[in-house]
Amino acid sequence: MDIDAALVHIPRLRRYARALVGDAARADDLVQDTLERACQKWALWRPPTAATADQVQAALRGWLLTLMHNLFANQWRQAARQRTIDWNETREPGHDPTSGLGLRLDLERALALLAPQSREVLLLVGMEQYSYAETAEMLGIPVGTVMSRLARAREQLRRLMEGEAPAPVTLKAVK
Amino acid sequence: MSMNRPDETAFHAWVDGELAPERAAEVGQWLSQHPAEAARVAALQAQCAGLRALRAEVLDEPVPPRLRRALRRPPPQWRWPHALAAGVMLCLGMGLGYGLGDRAPGASPQADALTRLPVFVREAAAAHAVYVPEQRHPVEVAAQQQAHLVQWLSKRLGVRLKVPALDAQGFHLVGGRLLPGEAGQARAQFMYQDAAGTRVTLYVSVLAREDRAAAAPVAFQWTGDESARGFYWIDGRQGYAVSAALPRERLHALAEAIYHQLG
Numbered sequence: 246m247d248i249d250a251a252l253v254h255i256p257r258l259r260r261y262a263r264a265l266v267g268d269a270a271r272a273d274d275l276v277q278d279t280l281e282r283a284c285q286k287w288a289l290w291r292p293p294t295a296a297t298a299d300q301v302q303a304a305l306r307g308w309l310l311t312l313m314h315n316l317f318a319n320q321w322r323q324a325a326r327q328r329t330i331d332w333n334e335t336r337e338p339g340h341d342p343t344s345g346l347g348l349r350l351d352l353e354r355a356l357a358l359l360a361p362q363s364r365e366v367l368l369l370v371g372m373e374q375y376s377y378a379e380t381a382e383m384l385g386i387p388v389g390t391v392m393s394r395l396a397r398a399r400e401q402l403r404r405l406m407e408g409e410a411p412a413p414v415t416l417k418a419v420k
Numbered sequence: 421m422s423m424n425r426p427d428e429t430a431f432h433a434w435v436d437g438e439l440a441p442e443r444a445a446e447v448g449q450w451l452s453q454h455p456a457e458a459a460r461v462a463a464l465q466a467q468c469a470g471l472r473a474l475r476a477e478v479l480d481e482p483v484p485p486r487l488r489r490a491l492r493r494p495p496p497q498w499r500w501p502h503a504l505a506a507g508v509m510l511c512l513g514m515g516l517g518y519g520l521g522d523r524a525p526g527a528s529p530q531a532d533a534l535t536r537l538p539v540f541v542r543e544a545a546a547a548h549a550v551y552v553p554e555q556r557h558p559v560e561v562a563a564q565q566q567a568h569l570v571q572w573l574s575k576r577l578g579v580r581l582k583v584p585a586l587d588a589q590g591f592h593l594v595g596g597r598l599l600p601g602e603a604g605q606a607r608a609q610f611m612y613q614d615a616a617g618t619r620v621t622l623y624v625s626v627l628a629r630e631d632r633a634a635a636a637p638v639a640f641q642w643t644g645d646e647s648a649r650g651f652y653w654i655d656g657r658q659g660y661a662v663s664a665a666l667p668r669e670r671l672h673a674l675a676e677a678i679y680h681q682l683g
Contacts, residue, residue: 248491249491251491252483252488255488256479256480256481259481259483259487260479263478264475276487280487281490283491288667288668289667289668289669352471353474353475371467372471372475374472376438377436377438392433395429395432396428396429396431396432399432399467403463403464403467
């Protein structure tokens with residue numbers, strides 16, 4: 246199987262990345278990194294045995310999304326580290342973008358306010374229509390974690406969109 | 421008949437079609453008796469529909485050329501996992517030892533790839549292919565005489581050689597041999613073996629100035645061939661090539677271990 250098989254998945258990857266990171270250029274950067282990673286790791290990709298052409302394509306898409314998750318997770322881990330340092334150093338209050346938010350938000354803006362991990366679960370299950378088991382595998386977490394994250398994320402999203410005060414976010418200071 | 425309130429995740433699983441039919445029917449029945457909860461679950465379904473439709477227009481956009489190119493062309497440089505010292509050029513050559521027989525230029529993508537590799541990498545691939553299957557005489561000087569081996573090969577190559585230890589990676593030194601380069605230079609090959617009998621060779625060459633320059637623009641190549649693969653890099657005057665029929669990760673770990681010990 247040739248890596249060109251990944252071409253047909255680019256539109257779906259772009260859409261998912263757009264919903265995940267919001268900004269169009271950054272989303273395409275993430276897709277580009279994912280495709281480059283796929284080139285490097287192509288030899289490791291094993292299509293499922295005794296599978297139909299559709300199942301092979303679905304598996305390939307799942308593999309690409311897994312690569313994208315790993316890249317994305319690295320990004321926000323780095324960003325979080327950065328933020329933690331900033332917060333520790335400056336002790337600047339009022340950095341919570343959701344504080345005092347009393348207005349209804351559209352879906353996309355509400356999505357942007359969720360934690361990256363919550364967005365991933367919401368989008369993989371809600372937008373990409375993956376099962377809990379498939380989502381768990383892609384994200385490398387237990388199915389139970391998918392379920393609890395999903396329930397929490399949906400509730401947060403609902404509150405944000407209905408203009409309710411969001412549930413308090415616990416801020417962990419790393420020391 | 422009344423049942424207990426299903427827990428929160430059960431409502432979500434119900435919306436997502438993740439429940440077994442029997443359980444789904446129970447939850448459905450419970451909701452039919454609890455209109456307030458049913459309204460909340462309906463809102464959940466509406467939210468899901470919104471997510472399903474989100475950004476659908478992106479699907480119809482033409483794929484930007486840079487994304488097509490990302491698949492077509494290897495990335496501009498191989499990203500080694502750890503930052504390596506500046507001035508060290510790292511190249512990756514895949515498919516060593518493949519199609520080394522009677523190859524006409526341009527006969528196959530593999531042959532093309534090989535002709536673009538630096539000379540010492542091709543030498544390394546040939547030496548790997550010849551000596552790795554050797555049962556009785558895989559090396560000239562066995563590991564038991566390691567001190568002599570290093571001294572001898574250092575003298576012939578004109579540089580102080582080090583023999584990396586790969587025991588932590590499961591490979592012990594078998595020994596080494598002196599080999600002729602394409603233009604009659606002295607080259608060294610060290611061979612390692614693991615408990616399963618898999619052999620790894622490290623090929624060391626001292627490069628002439630022009631070879632160092634010529635070796636620079638090497639593209640990432642992949643043949644998909646399982647028989648032999650390799651990493652190679654150039655550090656100062658010396659070119660190193662590590663070859664083995666191993667998965668890329670393991671080979672990569674070996675190459676990295678060797679690099680760090682030699683550095």
